Amino acid sequence: MLAGLSLALSACDSGAEAPGQEQADLAAQKASLSGEIDDSRAGDLMPAINVSDPDGKKINLGALQGQPVLLNLWATWCPPCKVEMPMLNALAAENSDSLRVIVVSQELSKPENVLAFFQQKQLDNLHPWMDPEGLIGKALGANVLPITVLYDASGREIWRVQGEYDWSSAETQEAIAAALAE
Template sequence: MQGEGALAADKADLSSVIDRSRAGELMPAMTVSDPAGNRFNLAAAQGTPVLLNLWATWCAPCVKEMPQLDDLAGEYGDSLRVITVSQDMGGADKVEPFFAQMQFEHLEPWMEPELELGFALESQSLPTTVLYDASGREVWRVVGEYDWSSAEVREAIAEAIA
């Protein structure tokens, strides 16, 4: 349980706050695409817990998190699907070279350049990461930079996998 200090955290410092205020909300049934034009409806991910991350190539905290999210995806394998969705308005022209440079082993380059997913999640900040359980219901979210390599995050993810 987090102490009162964490609950009263300044809005500018959201790096360590797991927010459960939207727990139970359904994952938006929206379609994302990859650079090749393949489409994926997020609602099709139900059946496995999902860690959904909104990011952009121009967002320094987002770029910093991506290798940790790739490691997390590799660590959890089939028990947790990590879906990163670029909010770059340049779409594949921005995302494809970024993924090529970073050489991720487990992340896929999903994009949603219309920015509708951010509105659906009611988040205007990047990065925004939401954990959904296997039925597609929100467990918690983090808005802002987070240490995805921490023991704390593994305890929090266990809530959806258990």
């Protein structure tokens, strides 16, 4: 629980948006996305941690070997996370044959918030996995949300992005294609 709280406090305001507080348009939001690809932890194994969906279905991340995985940790109260999710949904659709995109909410409670967000944003290429205890963030050494890690088919880290990132950019497509070609 403490790991999840530290994620919340270090990156995003976990409070509800005030009425009338509007997000800027998507183009302006994308322009402010400042995360960078970091390969300093390349070779680290994907944590073998169970995540569950709001219906109670579970998967163990360590058992996802066989296909490259892009693992994203996010929360509904994290503004950059909310900007990234539609881009990750599109990325999942565009790369469904070669890459599995797994998004794991770090919500401390209220799985209905995750489901409502998925419905509102029509995230039909993603599944609403949850890690309410923040175990994955702790295992990854994450101190911000969002954090996204690309793993190869054997479950070894290729690179990660801490903080917000434009998952729709040509640079992203090139970085993913290059990593998957190795």
